Amino acid sequence: MQSSRSRLRLAAGVGICALLMSACSAVDTASSDEADAGGEGTSDPITIGVSLPLTGDFSEPGKGVQRGYEAWVKIVNDSGGLLGRQVELKVLDDQSNADRVVADYESLIAQDKVDLVFGPFSTRLVVPSARVAKEYGMLFVEPAGAAAEVFEQGFDNLFYAAPAVANDHYNYLAEHILAMPEGERPKTVAYAAMDDPFAQGTAYGLKDKLEAGGIKTVADEVYPPNTTDFSSIAAKIADANADMLVGGSQYQDAVNLIVALQQLDYQPKMAAFSTAPTNPEFSKAIGDKTEGILSPTGYTTAADYPSNVEFVEKYTEQFGNPPSEDEANAYTTGQVVAAAVKAVGCAEQGDCQQKLIDWLRGNTVDTVVGPLSWDEAGRPQAAHLIQQYVDRKIQIVLPEDQKEADFLYPKPAW
């Protein structure tokens, strides 16, 4: 009994020590906070907090977004900063984890007292982090939460910095297909979508429109994000032998699915995948059998918006290769926030944030993806372009007035 008592005493002792230590560390951070806050002046840099998935499931696009933010910071600082102040980025890694992303934004806003926040990557992480930002009254412009439900949570502080929400990505393609003569257009479609709000949103947005136009769905497969073996899904799609294949994909899953379909020798007349084909690695990954593959994109390096010319040139200088969509969306986020900051003339926590929000509600911002404006829920009011691999290069084919190449149909064999 005595020994168990001394153990108890010991337990209490260690517990107290642990608590004391944590309390001490808390006090430490508090004092350093005050030191930071003490020297408030106009020459201080504007700090921008952002949490990104640098490790885990979304690390690939997460790093793209990070490059886009870094390019924006460099370009802004090289031209004299915002409101005459330099801009500083504080990036935390959320490990693609919703718990972490919330803790990250909480620490950025409440502890580091950042002046502004930018959004993270992926719908799954945008919703919880937007809620934190909302509860602290922060403006929340985000580069990646395109799925419908992001805009159905009643966020009044959220703006999506890209041309269109996920369900509208394929709008030009749907119009184009439905405008084809009855005899020529695909009659059956197979859908395969990752179990992810964004990826599913793109595929099902197109599905709704095509079904309404009388085009039959013959296969509709959903796979979990961590799927690595696509042979069974591919077998079902190949067996349905649809005229057209639509993939609601991120990157690697599209590559896997295409390889698995090649193994089964399935040849659709039209194939569209979201996100993946715009990745520079894509054509190498599927062995240069890309000809005719379609993809929606919110961004093209070829767009002649003035800021885009500068962005492409300076980005390429900084990173050695031209930007892709993730980088561009991140850059757009920076542009949107910068436009609001310049117009309102402030960048700090507090009342300023509401002014920024109100300004964005009522104005249009010129960005690298064109002029953007938003509805009351933060949905952008523009459209995605449709690209296709033509002559081994990914080129704009829709809409007609922006096309770089003619729409290729039917797709050559892969």
Add this chain to the structure above:
Amino acid sequence: MRSASDPASLRAARWGLLAVAAALVFTFPVLAPNAYILSAGVVVANYAVLATSWNFMGGFTGYISLGHAAYFGLGAYGTGLLVTKADVPSFLALVLSGAIVAVLAVPIGIAALRVRGASFVIVSIALVLILLLVFQSWSSFTGGSNGLNVPRPFPDLLRPEHHLVFYYLFAGLLCLALLTWWAVDRSRFGMGLKAIREDEDKAQSLGVPTFLYKLVAFVVSATFTALGGGLYALWFGDLDPIFQFSILVGSYMVLMALLGGIRNLFGPLVGAVIVGSALEYFKLEFGDTQFHLVAAGLLLALVVLFMPDGVLPFIGDQLRRLGPGQSSIREVSAGELLEQNASRGDLPGQGDGVEGRAAPAPSEVTR
């Protein structure tokens, strides 16, 4: 009997320390300089609840479950679904979901406790993985990968106040769990459970209703874990199957309990404070790498290899070796004795040791 071990002064010192500890726990929100530190405190309190709940099973019976995240997730989703789908008031939903998990834990426990050792661990892991699949696939009900948004119980509170309220709620739940543990520890039931931990077959032959005892401990453990999960759902607000049914969460519970010491009332709590702070530290230091996994793995390996009884007994041993207050009565578990004997004598005792512990009576398997 020296003055240090004089019962009266010992008891006074113990109560004094407890009072100081309790005071610290309750003043932490005042000391916390900002909402972020406070929210980190809520996370640690949540960990402490989970680790203590885990210890009802792991500590008393020695059955190590790597899958307690299953009950955490069920409690969280149960609460969330009751609130969103059935419009049950938040805290009633919490209690109901605890009750539901308790009921569910009975058949699960009956299946899992038919086997010992390795198979029990496998079952516990499988349970998490199967629930992850179900909650991801059954999206019409659970929201699937779109997640489930649980409305706040107090919508009018600002975020820092929200953290404050939930800090105290978690602390309250922790007190409840600790009190229950303490009561069980002193009861006849607790003695029976500890007998199972030390030697299940001997316990059975001495007339301990081992299966029933294990089942009750299992259900209590699952229920407290579920309550922790439910409270987490109300606090955090966003549920996603990948994060609720995560093997990593389950393994953190084991790490915390083991690190603190599974035989101690406060072991899991101390473990939770250490691991919770360490995770936060690794995150800050090595934020953009996977290094936190390496650190967690190394810590677990070190504990398993060198301090299988946890930090508290380890430090206790060191102190006792230094100090003169050697107590006259030993408390050694049957396992430790066996081990000492095995290492002393050079007999091929390894195999014996394994069998002596793990071989169930035939009736156990076929029941």
Add this chain to the structure above:
Amino acid sequence: MTSPHLVFQSLVLGVLLGGLYALLAAGLTLYFGVMRVVMIAHSAFLILAAYLAWWFHDRTGIDPLLSLAVTVPLFFVAGVLMQRLLIRRLSPVTLTMMSVLLTFAIALVIEGLLGYVFSGTQRRVQLGYSGSSFEVLGARVAVVKLIAFGLAVVALLGLYLLLKRSRLGQALRATIQHRDAAALVGIDTDRVAGYGFGLGLATAAVGGTALALDSTIYPSLHWHWIGPLMAIIVVGGLGSVPGAAIAAMALGILQSLLQLEMGTTWAQTVFYVALFATLMVRPQGFFGGRLAQRF
């Protein structure tokens, strides 16, 4: 709705998948047989081997199959060392429970290091013949899948011959069946257990290379494998190598066929349903003998 052609195609895919499961489950069974250790890190080593194959191919451009010449001996040595230096240190009384935690810790460390060195990016070996296939009775068989299956079959056969024909195999089987009796007849059971671990890890090396041929890999992928593998060894009967192989094949085929009706996610549950059903009906597994009953 489901055409016979598709069913046959799925059956073929299921067999190809089952072969890989069988090889990996055989490794898990070995560890359990010789040491009563549930080796959670098995699938982490599997992914490690896959990464090494990918990295080898990426750096040299040589076919990843050749990386086996390095990884198999390397993993064998790693297995022996792991048993000698880590597992043996554990107290025999709590070996089963503590070894689960220790190997779990090893899995975390491997995952963390993989993420640290190679980042969390998904990787895939790109071979000239990735998309090639040929037709067998109306079903398409991918070349890479057939190679992976062939590897698994060869490795399993080798393991079988080793266990049945060699002296080490006899010693291993004796240790698996009754460790103390084996020690009494003069077998150095400790050393044999080390070799058992080495062999188990070597199967992970072969399996990982086979996996890398036709699948994306990322550091946390091992969680995806450990569940099904655990279920397989329980259904097969802990400690029974043929039992594990048969269960692996059966469940692999079942999973592939169920995907037709239920979709990929629900089809994965077949492993766990089989696991719980086994525990309810026959807790010692369907092929396990005396050994399985005791654990």
